[in-house]
Amino acid sequence: MKRYDLIVVGAGPAGLSAAAEAAAHGLGVAVFDENSRPGGQLFKQIHKFFGSKEHKAKIRGYDIGAGLLREAEGLGVKVYLNSPVTGMYLDREIVAETDGAVSHYRADAIVVATGASENMVAFDGWTLPGVMGAGAAQTMMNINRVRPGSRVLMLGSGNVGLVVGYQLLQAGCELAAVVDAAPRVGGYGVHAAKLARCGVPFFLSHTIVKAEGETRVTGVVIGRVDETWNIVPGTQKHFDADTICVAAGLSPSTRLLLMAGCEMYEPVPGGGRLPVCDEFTGKTSVQGIYAAGDVSGIEEASSAMIEGRAAGAAAAAELGYISGGELKARLDKLETALASLREGMFAPKNRGKVFVKTDEGYDISDSLLRNGYLADGEATKYPGVKSVAGIHPVIECTQNIPCNPCQDACPKGCIKVGTNIVSLPAVDEKAGCIGCGMCVASCSGQAVFLVNEDVGGGFATVTAPYEFLPVPQKGERGVALDRSGAPVCEAEIVDVRTSPSFDRTFLLTFRVPGEQCSRARFWRREVRRFGRD
């Protein structure tokens, strides 16, 4: 039987990281993946990642995936693609299917990095064609280049729902609404704000009553839910839609771990089993078997990559390729990086908690949590939003999330996050902003704008990040939209900038009447392409 030091199941962020780490320590490593391309979900992630430099923040997911793959292959990792692992048997044996045949492999250590699958929600009509997981829609768009539909309703306001919702807009779909039974937006406020300013309405405390249609989805009815999750009579609303995306959370794909006999537990009743394992290296109850990434508990890809590294290092130590001391040094470093990602309001330990104030004591915007955007006048309460003469950054980042590229991006030191990566960024009005726009392009949440409140003639300019095609031209006239997506005034494009360092983000500068500069946050051609009717 073919034998490797380490077999990794799943070539996603955790698996590739585990493989690269172990191979770097000298292990003979093979990675198996059922897909034709490695990278797991990374190659679907066209948005920029959060975190800090060491977490590859502000790099787009597919670039992170490509880098990881280069690293792993450069270290001699054997990557088996189109090779589903059909089973895990006693004593770290796997059977994999490749090219119309099966082969048996044994390893001295196995890292299971099989990720997670999407949860479905059953409602009247949920089996109609046109109802799909948000992740499935993302695969259609970003891997297969197929638009999932033309008018979509998104169920779920977690980060998956919000990120995929935005990508649907980028792909040219209309987004009829984001609906969530929870009373508050579940994902990052900045992700919600990106959608809201495009005019996408949010319906919190609502759920789908039914999908309409005979042979496929033609419409959706939603309704408000009461405290016991029942629909309140008379609150039903109808939307025309040909597609319903469901982003109702993920379930870890633990079946291989179960087959291997790993001890499991269920932290959230009904939420599905997770392996009992070291929360950092993923070492399970079965000798030589590790779990890394979403399979050991749903988190972001950034965390998964560190978990993968830790599992790879632990396997290297178990097999004698590095000493206990070397392992400890490596893990200490990784643990610091992981710990910073596991801080803030969205940290795994804070799931389900309701925050009314930030760590710094600022009120969390109720409007942001209910509508997806900061209400007029709220933005100035936060340390990133200050009224300053001349051009200056306006950072509408109002929740404690682990992210700091804006701080590093500014060559003039205008932006301070500090050493605590989850702190809200503060603008230093005395450090002279030169309007370079690096902060705008670096913000993964697209929450940084450049504002010049007085460019003469009673006008102001607003510079906003823009990731839609076609890119507007200088001199084009359109309308400026406020944070809710409502038109506030006419606006002419006065500058369009891009550069390799912006990594495909365009910076649109549009001119608005001076009194609108604190409201105008997005620009739209006169043609109505998306949003409310």
Add this chain to the structure above:
Amino acid sequence: MVVINDRSRDLGPFMPADDDGLIICRCEEITKGEIRRAVHDGMFNLHEVRRFLRCGMGLCQGQTCGRLVRSIVARELGTPIAQIDEATARAPMRPIEMSVFAKEVEDV
């Protein structure tokens, strides 16, 4: 988790509900009402409901509906969901043609 489970305990009468016609297992087209009735027929866990109705026994092997079925069974029994075991994981992880499974080759 093995819990002492008296199968004769009173669940009360079966109460029809508006959403009994909702399909839960789409592979085998099993409805919520059928699952609820199976519980009243003595099928007190996911394993028995699967064997009784075939829900979760189709192509996806319950990977889509397992979670839904589990919550329906727990609610019908009035049991904490943690006491309802999930289904057993069995090979193959993905459906595999007999001709492929039959062909074992040594990777060298």
Add this chain to the structure above:
Amino acid sequence: MSATTADVIIIGAGAIGSAAAYNLTKKGLSVIVLERSGYIGNGGSSRNGGGVRQSGRDPRELPLAMYGVKNLWPSLSEELGMDVEYYQRGNLRLGKTEEHLRILRGLTQNANECGLDVRMIDAAEAREICPYLSGEVIGASWCPTDGHANPMLVTLAFYRAARRNGARFITGCEVTAIQKSRGRARRVVSSTGEIFEADSVVLVAGYDSNAVLASLGFFVPMSPLLMEVLVTEEMPPMFYQMLGTAMADFYGHQSSHGSFVFGGSSGYEAYNRNNGTPVSSSITAPSMCRAVLGYFPALSEAKIVRTWAGWIDECADHVPVIGLTDEVPGFVFGCAFSGHGFGISPVAGMLLAELAAGETTTLDVSAFAYDRFKAKI
């Protein structure tokens, strides 16, 4: 019946235990069924190929199989109020070589001597019965009265009917000992210390029976034998015979639902590592696929959706232990069914109920007595 006392306690809620419970409730007796696992039919009852065969049976067992096929199986769905997917479409045992045919002829002769209608047929007739056979098949033995049923549904149907009749099933209740009182098996003790009492105690717990038997000083010479099965996706209806081969390299059938269910072996089943739960081996399913495709090439594209394993309580002489013993009045043996238990489960349930109720059994069970195990010389 109080919460812990009944006329009869049955240990083991498999197909046969549930069938016994059903039969006892029909007699008007109160029954408690104690099951160690959390599930009804968790052992061999939900882990077998579903054969309802008479052919190929040990002559001692054949009367039970024939009685069931004649008297119980045809009306079982009606009796239990739900479809148990019983098909009586015959059993084909296939051969590809002269050696195979020689084996088949021997089996056929044995069956005929016991009064069972089995005959040898040629390749053309075999293909008429089942058009999907490989061209390599040169002959078969044919038992037209054999068939198959859905073992999970049979088990649950007996359970459901018994439960409706008032039998009290308790799952998750591990029995650690049977204790005598005033000279009879009477008290049943659980791992949590609960004590159940009855006039008769029936033990139908498969291989695990030995652990409980030890409390009475009994031991049945049986070993756990791994058996594995694979299930395909739903296929269009093709054939409804029960299938087997001269070399016993696979057996199986197509179910009502359209899935094919095949059992088979790698040849190393007796030497597996028993770690307490049935674990399928990595080499058995491929072996079964090769065996099946060697006889049914038409199934090459059929997708396997599931494989599973179970333990057979393989008796030293390959037939079960059923009956009473003078040593411990009130105790009824029902174990070591050796992998043939499902096909005779309605009959075994009937007989165990009769034994527990103190009645004369419908069929002679003396061949299955516990005291039959003697030294070979």
